[in-house]
Amino acid sequence: MPVEGVGIREAWSKIPSPGSIETGSERFTSKRMERILAIVVAVGSTVLGAQALIAALTTLSEADFAHVGMLVLVFAPLAAMLVACVLGRGVRTASGLFAVGYLIALILWPVVVNPNHKVAAQQPWIFFLVNVGVVAAMLAFPLWLQFVWAACMPFVYGYVRLVQGDFSNEFWVTTGFDVSFTLILGLVIIALGWMFRSVAAGVDDVRGRTVSSYAAAAAATAAEEERVAMSALMHDSVLAALIAAERAETPRAQTLAVSMAREALTRLANTDAGVAEEGSDEPVAVGQIVIELRRALSELGADAIVEQRGDAGHLPGRVARALVLAARQALGNAVTHAAGRGLHVVVIGDGDDGTTVVISDNGPGFDPEAIGADRLGIRASIFARMAGVAGTAEIDSNSTGTVVTLGWSRA
Known part of the structure; x- marks a missing residue:
């Protein structure tokens, strides 16, 4: 840029x-x-x-x-x-x-x-x-x-x-x-x-x-730009991946459809980051994920500890990047909606076979099913991002708090 x-x-x-x-x-x-x-x-x-x-x-x-x-x-x-x-x-x-x-x-x-x-x-x-x-x-x-x-x-x-x-x-x-x-x-x-x-x-x-009017105009312009970008993304990537999956009859076509779907999910998840690529697939140490999450907490002004457990190994670069970005979104939600109360982050390593990131807070909780279809903070930035690297994302929320579990396994 x-x-x-x-x-x-x-x-x-x-x-x-x-x-x-x-x-x-x-x-x-x-x-x-x-x-x-x-x-x-x-x-x-x-x-x-x-x-x-x-x-x-x-x-x-x-x-x-x-x-x-x-x-x-x-x-x-x-x-x-x-x-x-x-x-x-x-x-x-x-x-x-x-x-x-x-x-x-x-x-x-x-x-x-x-x-x-x-x-x-x-x-x-x-x-x-x-x-x-x-x-x-x-x-x-x-x-x-x-x-x-x-x-x-x-x-x-x-x-x-x-x-x-x-x-x-x-x-x-x-x-x-x-x-x-x-x-x-x-x-x-x-x-x-x-x-x-x-x-x-x-x-x-x-x-x-004047500032209020300008802010309203800026918000409307940003929303329109996001709508146009999302429409182009849905037309160019998501629909193409769906069509390819529907017509996939041979193993090679199915592999291609999976690759297209993964790329579409990655681009959909990365719309808020302004990028569309998965990034390098060079191995990244689990310790680097811990460092990135600590940096994210510092930028958010949150007072929490990132705890590392298990066997520290290495992950593919795109997987590590997806875990960090999805965890950053969960941290941002915890700070915004739960004021960071009881915020706790645990990174559990399983050697080179996989990693799990758990973000928990003691906020009022929410109903994930009640989130509007136009809100992509969870659907795109967490679920779609993890799905794009064949990972998993689970959200357990009630009146006592929220737990977001992100995982990836080589198997």
Whole structure:
């Protein structure tokens, strides 16, 4: 197969089945937008927080324990929020703690910090963090509460300032300006956050629908290709083998019919592997079968042991290949339908006279007769494959588990 064909097939196999798209990958843009918002909030809050901290330290007086407690109440959650935004972990929790802690500090402000401070023109340091509390609410709360927070926080600040200034005319003018500024800015911040998140969610939704549609188209195309290949195989090989068997009257014709039937069964079993040949008939050691099955378990991510018993001998190459491929199909079924519970593989050698492979699991079991006629996982990949090399395949399944026995004997 050309290199380009291999690349296309590998890429095609990466397309998820319809309905199997993981939520994490489906919401990629929304997660990326949340990360961007957290970084922007961290940068802006750092600047405003540093400005507020400098203003607070310049007004801090000795033995003012209440003011120190207020600083701890505000800046400790703020520092935690900044660290969480930078690291991208615990952003919602840390932001919520700061938003609530800042609101409590704002309410306590006129009682705890400088209750006799009557200078209206000098804004207190806590003013610089009003909109930081709003962006914290944007990261932590649902949309309706974000707008409530953005609308109420400036008025809480304004009421606190008016209480501190005994509702004097001078305080009404400066406080009204501060409230209007923070109110407009806070509502704009919340609106922008809502808009960016809505755009990201829309991109994710369109992406999810596009991938689902593409996956459905890919599945339909693969099914059609398989149908065409199966129809050609049935016409070229299976029907020819049946006609040859019907007309075989001499020993030579019967031998030819058997050979044609074996080739047809092999091609039918190997349709899922993309090959139609039996492979080399050079002798293969039973130990190589064990190695191949261990490799198959590793590729499937299954935790099981391949046990080897009996006398290790050699098998014809095509027989060993059929045993490995049929066993791989049984292992895949056990991992898919039984989650690999109690998976156990035993390879029993009888010298050069034959080999038996037993795959068992403790899954819920199934009824082999109830499998649809269009499902070739068992009929073609196991039964037809073993029949193509004159081997045997048995499936014993009930509510306690499933046992698949594959065998070949030189006799």
